[in-house]
Amino acid sequence: MIFSVRFMVGCLLGLCCLPQALAAQQDLSLIRQTAETYARQQTAHLPGQVTVTLGAIEPVQFAPCAKLQAFLPLGAKLWGNSTVGVRCAAGAEWSLYVPVTVRVQGPVVVAARPLASGKLLAAEDLALQTAELTQLPSGVVSDANDAVGKTLSVGVSAGHALRQDMLRAPLVIRQGQAVKLIAQGQGFKVSSEGRALANAAAGQTVQVKTQNGQTVSGVARADGSVEVQY
Known part of the structure; x- marks a missing residue:
């Protein structure tokens, strides 16, 4: 009988403490919100239409944090598939990395027709298309004025995106x-x-x-x- 009473008291105490234990965990939705806000702020200057998508956060149990701080890991770049870090800056010591995908739809200058190496480019040689910039090599030309009057260093087929390293000033x-x-x-x-x-x-x-x-x-x-x- 004494054992049963002690067992019941223990269970009741455990149930009373359960909400406190649950409340003592960091809300993962706040971590996600912090990472998303940071990613959107850091990509606001990018040309074209920017889309930021966060991946799933692994279910973890962290101590509650009084101040969350987002950061970009060393060597990371918010372009294509990337990562945003979130650390606790006050109240606890932990950090978490959130997967982020950044897509940018923007203008790209392409060859309007097949162009030979050494071709002096005119406006009619070029066309403007919208493309997913994060899927293209770096240095693509987005303004036709940056290509007109320059010479192609390599031949390109119709529809091929032009890069700065393909162009030579006259x-x-x-x-x-x-x-x-x-x-x-x-x-x-x-x-x-x-x-x-x-x-x-x-x-x-x-x-x-x-x-x-x-x-x-x-x-x-x-x-x-x-x-x-x-």
């Missing part, structure tokens, strides 16, 4: 060409003649041999001259 200086050298510094500006030792597009550095035999480096200008800063 040459404004060719090797062996006589060029105008403009040397300038604080309080002076001098012009002379020289001969280019390499090809160069506008903005590129090129070496020039001066009339007295010296070799100097300068920046090619769009007008074919070379600017040397001192």
Whole structure:
């Protein structure tokens, strides 16, 4: 009889403590909400239509946290399949990693028809399509103005997405060409003649041999001259 009474008292005490034990666990929905808010904030600047989807969180029992803090794990990038970390910054010590998928629908410049290597691109050579950017190689061109007037370094088929590394700016200086050298510094500006030792597009550095035999480096200008800063 004494055993039965003790057993019943123990059960009643256990039932009374059960809600407290359950309440002492971290709400996983708050972890999920913290991770999602962080992911959306960090991807708000991306071009195009961004979709953020969170994966399932493994059922775990964590001590309640007074302050949740989301972070991006070292080496991670919110692009395609990724991960957002959530740690407890006050009240307990734990962290959890939440799977996140980021999709971005945006404009991509593609070849309107088959284009050969060395082709100087015009507006009619290009078309604009909407694509899933996270599934494409990095450096795809999204604005046709960034491609018009440049030369293709490789041949592409119709519908092929153009990348920045496929494009070459037109040459404004060719090797062996006589060029105008403009040397300038604080309080002076001098012009002379020289001969280019390499090809160069506008903005590129090129070496020039001066009339007295010296070799100097300068920046090619769009007008074919070379600017040397001192």
